[in-house]
Amino acid sequence: MPMTYPLEPGKPADYPVHPGSMLLTLVEPHKGYEVAFNRWYERDHYYGGCMEGEFTLAGARWVATRDLKDLRFPKETDAAKPNYDSGSYVAVYWVLAGHHDEWMAWSGKRVFDLYSSGRGFPERSHVNTNLYTFLDADYRDEDPVPVTLALDRHYQGMIIMWFDGLDGAKPAESLAKLREQCLPDMLAGSPVEIAATWAPIPPDEPRDAPMDLGAGPGGPTRFCQLMFTDSDPKDSLPALKAYADAVEQAGIAKLSLCAPFKKIIVGTDTYADQLW
Numbered sequence: 294m295p296m297t298y299p300l301e302p303g304k305p306a307d308y309p310v311h312p313g314s315m316l317l318t319l320v321e322p323h324k325g326y327e328v329a330f331n332r333w334y335e336r337d338h339y340y341g342g343c344m345e346g347e348f349t350l351a352g353a354r355w356v357a358t359r360d361l362k363d364l365r366f367p368k369e370t371d372a373a374k375p376n377y378d379s380g381s382y383v384a385v386y387w388v389l390a391g392h393h394d395e396w397m398a399w400s401g402k403r404v405f406d407l408y409s410s411g412r413g414f415p416e417r418s419h420v421n422t423n424l425y426t427f428l429d430a431d432y433r434d435e436d437p438v439p440v441t442l443a444l445d446r447h448y449q450g451m452i453i454m455w456f457d458g459l460d461g462a463k464p465a466e467s468l469a470k471l472r473e474q475c476l477p478d479m480l481a482g483s484p485v486e487i488a489a490t491w492a493p494i495p496p497d498e499p500r501d502a503p504m505d506l507g508a509g510p511g512g513p514t515r516f517c518q519l520m521f522t523d524s525d526p527k528d529s530l531p532a533l534k535a536y537a538d539a540v541e542q543a544g545i546a547k548l549s550l551c552a553p554f555k556k557i558i559v560g561t562d563t564y565a566d567q568l569w
Contacts, residue, residue, distance in 0.1 A: 305430070305439035312350055312441060313390030315491055316343065316400075317453075317517070318422040319373070319380035319507070319552075326416040327565040331382070333414045335559060339384065341407055346399045348392035353444035354384045355451050355554030358567040364530060365552045372455040372550040373420050374508040380420035381568040383453070383554055385519070387444060390427070393494075397424075419507035425491035425517055428468050432487055433480040440489045443521050448486070450526030451519055452533060452553045456546040458514035464492035467516055470545045479536040484529045487521040511549070526553035 322330035335354065343349050357365075362378040373379045388396045407413060430440035438446050458467040468490050476488060493510035522529045530553060537548040558564070 302436075305432075305437065305441070308439070308441070310350070310441055311390045312387035312427050314388040314393040314396075314427060314494065315425045316386045316388070316422075317383065317425060317491075318385075319383045319420040319453075320422070321380050321418050321420055322382070322568075323416040323418070324569065327381075327568055328562045330414055330417050331562055331565050334382065334384070335557070337412060338407070338414070341412060342404060343384075343386045343400065346396060346403065348389040348396045350387040350389045350441070351444040352384065352386040353447075354382060354557040354559075356557050356564045356568075357381050357383070357552065357554050358564050359569055360567075361526065361553050361555065364527065365550060366534070367548065367550070370455075370550040372508055372511070373552070377550060379418075380552070382557075383451075385444060385451075387441070393426075419505060421508040422506040423508075423510045424494040426494055428465055428490040428492055428516070430487055430489045431472065431476050431480060433483065433485060437486060440487055443487055443489065443519075446521070446523075447556060448521040448523050449556050450484075450522040450524065450529065450553060451556075452485075452522070452526055452529055452551060454518045454520065454533065454537065454551045455511065455549040456516055456518070456537075456540065457512065457549055458516065458546045459541075459544055462514055462545070464490070464514070464516035467514070467546050470543070471540065474543050475536060475539045475545065478539070479532055483532040484522045484524045485520045485532065486523060487519075489519045489521070491517045491519070493517065514546075515549070516546070526555055529553070 368377050370377045
């Protein structure tokens with residue numbers, strides 16, 4: 294078979310592997326169980342609950358220490374249950390484009406299998422666990438790291454921003470407006486390298502899980518943006534605060550929550566004593 298790839302370095306759209314959907318799970322270990330939770334999650338559940346599954350493209354974890362939780366805004370939100378500063382650990386998984394239904398069939402069964410065999414962890418609460426459809430990614434740099442690689446790139450910071458589109462705008466409509474008015478200015482010269490935009494996948498029926506999953510996916514105008522940075526996530530917050538203000542002033546969307554996280558140091562209990 295002849296080689297069909299160009300023999301020059303390609304840009305993100307030149308390659309066929311892309312995320313199509315995402316699982317985002319923001320969780321709070323109960324006090325006194327922080328280290329036990331961290332070890333259970335990274336040594337068992339990260340793999341058994343997601344990474345073992347066919348069509349799981351990538352996964353990564355981040356943590357919010359107390360100082361980062363204090364920087365979340367606004368304080369009134371429905372994107373975190375019960376409070377704006379709930380949720381210390383977040384795990385994100387990319388699912389290969391075109392295979393969400395197959396992945397769901399596997400993962401839905403797997404979570405019940407794990408719990409029925411005693412591989413759950415009762416001393417933790419879900420703050421916001423939802424599924425999302427990938428809309429698109431915007432980049433700061435001319436030759437960027439593709440969003441496909443974002444979870445394997447080990448970015449030092451990830452900031453989650455949940456918005457609600459105004460005037461009934463659906464997520465794709467809001468993204469189109471953001472690209473015209475606000476995203477380019479935010480990305481230019483900021484520490485944020487990738488802005489990946491996602492639309493929640495509303496469940497067809499009440500969510501079926503062996504635990505409370507926390508905050509729901511939001512209404513039909515809700516969208517989520519993951520901002521990846523290779524510096525301290527605190528350094529990105531001034532630009533993201535200005536971005537959120539500009540988005541609302543432009544009549545595009547209103548911010549529900551901005552939450553910064555730093556990268557987990559895999560294989561260690563680093564930060565487990567800094568959550569509260």
